[in-house]
Amino acid sequence: MSTTKLLLILPLAAVLTYLVVLGLVYFSQRTLLYPGATPTAAPNLASWGDNVSVKTPDGETLHGLYSQGKPGKPGVLLFFGNGDRLDNYGFLAQALAARGIGLLAISYRGxxxxTGSPSEDGLLTDGIAAFDWLTPRINRGIVVLGRSLGTGIAVNTAAQRPASGVILISPYLSVLSVAEARYPLLPVALLLKDPFRSDLQIATVKQPKLFIHGRLDDSIPLSSGEALYHIAPEPKQMRIDEHSGHNDIWNDNTVSEVVKFVDALTRGT
Structure with missing residues (x-):
């Protein structure tokens, strides 16, 4: 093969390879963003709390676990991370129950x-449906708690419903900004279906807010969480765990901070 032909073929091959990569990223992105979405049935027996069903306005049915608190106490509405499960939050339900505080956690669509399959619009709808399900069962206010991917759902829910407070653990400015930083050679803004723009909604979240982030987080960098914190309106506070990353952020200190924050809202402090 001549040098001239080779010089023509190599750029063409590079372009074709890049286009293939773009296609793979575009069509597989929701599998990557929602790794916990599987057709697995819910456990027959609840690992904590009671099995409940939450109906969404677009016809889906969400499995949830609900630990009812004491009369006159608030409730916490949990939105977990993208690869997590309801079964994993017995430790939080127990810690809250010790103060008489209830907990509802939902399994997102898909x-x-x-039922259903996950998307940004779908998960945001799930969050509102869960808040509306919990509202008549709580007479002292609902604290919305989001972790990782769930922080975007928590921000949206608090922006649209009268939550008493908001807790954001390992939050992001937006999924778009995190993806752009991780894949700088790809036109992420053009490809991304579910950008979860918390940065565009946080200004309307006037409730008291607690941010918690691990300094060693390499999935959602601390800088992303800090950026969201800085544009959030008061009242707000931020706790940085110097020794935690992304997947080990749920330690005793984090649980203690969550319980203390919710308890303080109960007392009006």
Missing amino acids: YPGS
Whole structure:
């Protein structure tokens, strides 16, 4: 093969390879963003709390676990991370129950026990439906708690419903900004279906807010969480765990901070 032909073929091959990569990223992005979405059925027996069903306005049925608190106490509404499960939050339910505080956690659409398939619009709808389900069962206010991917759902829910407070653990400015930083050679803004723009909604979240982030987080960098914190309106506070990353952020200190924050809202402090 001549040098001239080779010089023509190599750029063409590079372009074709890049286009193939773009196609793979575009069509597989929701599998990557929602790794916990599987057709697995919900457990027959609840690992904590009671099995409940939450109906969404667009016809899906969400599996949830609900630990009812004491009368006159608030409730916490949990939105977990993208690869997580309801079963994993018995430790939080127990810690809250010790103060008489209830907990509702939902399995997003497409996640174990729930119908449908995940998307940003779908998960945001799930968050509102869960808040509306919990509202008549709580007479002292609902604190919305989001972790990782769930922080975007928590921000949206608090922006649209009268939550008493908001807790954001390992939050992001937006999924778009995190993806752009991780894949600088790809036109992420053009490809991304579910950008989860918390940065565009946080200004309307006037409730008291607690941010918690691990300094060693290499999935959602601390800088992303800090950027969201800085544009969030008061009242707000931020706790940085110097020794935690992304997947080990749920330690005793984090649980203690969550319980203390919710308890303080109960006392009006």
